[in-house]
Amino acid sequence: MGLKSPAWYRESLRDGRVTYIAGESVPDITKNPWFDVAIANAAEDYVYDDPATKDIRTYTTEDGNLAHRIFKVPTSVEDLEKRIEMSHITGIATGVTAVLMALYNIKDQVAKVNGQYAENIERIYKHCRDNDLRADQVITDAKGDRSRHPKDQDDPDLYLRIVDKNNDGIVVRGAKLHITGASLVHEQTVMPTKAMGPGEEQWSVSFSIPTNTPGIKIINRAYAHPNLSDMDYPVSGRHNAPEGFVIFEDVFVPWDRVFLAGEYQLAGVLAQSLGLWERVGGLIGMVKRARLLVGTAQLLCEMNGIEKASHIQEKISDLVFYAEVLRMSLEHAVRNYKMTDTGMVYPDPMAVNVGKFYGASNWHMMVQKLHDLSGALVLTLPTEADYRNEELTKYLDKYLHTKNNVVVEDRMRMYNLIRDLTADSFGGWELVTTLAAGGGLAAQRIVTMREYDLDGAKDAAREAAGITHTAGKRAARV
Ligand SMILES: Cc1cc2nc3c(=O)[nH]c(=O)nc-3n(C[C@H](O)[C@H](O)[C@H](O)COP(=O)(O)OP(=O)(O)OC[C@H]3O[C@@H](n4cnc5c(N)ncnc54)[C@H](O)[C@@H]3O)c2cc1C
CATH class of the missing domain: 1.20.140.10 (Butyryl-CoA Dehydrogenase, subunit A, domain 3)
Structure with a gap:
């Protein structure tokens, strides 16, 4: 529990996650030069002992503990301003963790449909906040033929879906594309890519699971090759985070990590x-x-x-x-x-x-x-x-x-x-x-x-044109 350190972050990535880059499997991303800069950037967000950034990087939770400000739900204009200030000193792998703050804020809407899902959101949010974990925003599906609904695609897996449900949880299959920092975070936080309708229950799915869960495979793509000279590449040589093509090959998700499993009316929310x-x-x-x-x-x-x-x-x-x-x-x-x-x-x-x-x-x-x-x-x-x-x-x-x-x-x-x-x-x-x-x-x-x-704009046009009659007095008002 509590704030962690850069060394802890590096070690936490050595958890057996299955990742690939440039055609090769990467057994330990902390030892692969493609990830050097990205991990160094993400680790910087775990520096909490610098007096110049501590106040802007952290906040005090309702339990009286310090947490990273990325988890703070803004309740005032000062909070918003501090959030913007924080984003100037925050790497992208931490930035995407805002997904949990956004989810936490809609838990009451979710509770109206399913109280258990809302409780799960609250628990996972607090678990990540209190253990200083990072999560990504796993939303964009492969989508196949854009003119067709998920249920009408040639392959039903083109949108991530539930392929099995049992007493213990759900099993999901599909892929989410372009996911920023997927290999650098602890939790894959999955949401539907869009609103769903009746008949699309199996694609109405949301959950959060650890990156090293069996069945998750991440193919990374980075714009910055390893060991770039700082002088030749002043931007990409200092900051980068690979995007991930995240494959879910029949991944089991226990019920206490599920935020949505079939209630299509919540997919859009x-x-x-x-x-x-x-x-x-x-x-x-x-x-x-x-x-x-x-x-x-x-x-x-x-x-x-x-x-x-x-x-x-x-x-x-x-x-x-x-x-x-x-x-x-x-x-x-x-x-x-x-x-x-x-x-x-x-x-x-x-x-x-x-x-x-x-x-x-x-x-x-x-x-x-x-x-x-x-x-x-x-x-x-x-x-x-x-x-x-x-x-x-x-x-x-x-x-x-x-x-x-x-x-x-x-x-x-x-x-x-x-x-x-x-x-x-x-x-x-x-x-x-x-x-x-x-x-x-x-x-x-x-x-x-x-x-x-x-x-309002139409009213301004009417007034400028001298149209004074109101609805009902003449034919239907345009
Ligand atoms: C560097 C980078 C990082 C990203 N990070 C993340 C991330 O962390 N998490 C995440 O979930 N996503 C991420 N994205 C994905 C981003 O949200 C999507 O690229 C975006 O939503 C567009 O989806 P798409 O790429 O599938 O393009 P498409 O949806 O294929 O869009 C291409 C064009 O097709 C049009 N189009 C699409 N569908 C239809 C339709 N039915 N009818 C008519 N026109 C249509 C669009 O308007 C657009 O003009 C990232 C993207 C990039 C480039």
Whole structure:
């Protein structure tokens, strides 16, 4: 019980979990170089003795114990602000553990359908919180032919489903794709990918089980190869977490870990419990990256002597507009927070979805501006190893010189930052992730149109047009 340490976290991963990467089975991920950076990042979130971060990383539970703040259900605007501050010092493997906080908050809704499931949610939440465990968000199914319901697919396992039920529990089969940090967490927390209807009981399933449960196999995919140079890969060489293709091959789940097993009317409630928080996380990341784009563009242009050119200033101001709209969306979302019946405070969904949509749909355009002002060195700059080769250093120092107050190595670092962030393996990952993670653009359109006051807007149009009659007096009101 209680807060754990980085050493404890590393040791906890040596539990027989079945994982693969680059075509090979990995018997112990703590000894595999593909996982070095990811595990180091996740372990950092177990550093609780640093006075600079302790207050922001922890909170006191109702039992009087300290726990990681990722488990804190926000009940005030201060809680929301601290959560955002925490996310700046938190790795992704801990970030995804927010799934348990989101689940905990809907337990009363779940209780109306099945009290046992609600008790299970509360117990697993407290078990993870009080033992400082990490969980992931295991939601997206393989989905097969998107135009067909789960029950109409060629293979019924294309959506994870219950294949057996007995007195002790359920047996599930299927696969969940793209799961962030799947091999780095202790609990696989599974939820339906979407709302289900009558006839879809076997696909209406949710539970949480330890990662080393027999039958779970995780195929990892990482954008960052092992042992990347810090200078060549300043972003992906320091931070990464592989995504997992998580296979459930007839996995037994005891009843005390089941949150849903057939009551299809709850599938949508569980699926949606997390959506907003995923997008809040996405928006926080975009605010940070947009500011980084502005700073990177400005600094490189100053190094290259082009910062006063009007077409450059125009591009940089476009980046500033982008960064500021995102920052203001997040700020507005927090200031105009909402509250659930159970007292949980959450950011304004309209501002979050509009911000996430705007950020995702314009990221590619902002990257284009950065590339346009950077030039080809983004791709062709020699590597750190070339620069450290004594035969070559003098040539790079000579021909990468721009002006006396610019150190060539610093200029190289700027180009590496741009390449790594936007044009290499991580950059490509980021282009797709910005769009897909937290649901694609279509998902944000749905929420935005649901939240928007269309009737109010129509009234404004009527007033502007001088339409004064009301419903009933004339033919049906449009
Ligand atoms: C880096 C990364 C990390 C991720 N992490 C996680 C995670 O931790 N946990 C998790 O559960 N998921 C995760 N995801 C998955 C993410 O939530 C999904 O990618 C997203 O929901 C879209 O699903 P999809 O990839 O299956 O694409 P699809 O659903 O195939 O969507 C592709 C396109 O098809 C359209 N489409 C889909 N269905 C229909 C339909 N029926 N009718 C019309 N159009 C349709 C969509 O609108 C979209 O335009 C992650 C994704 C990425 C890229």
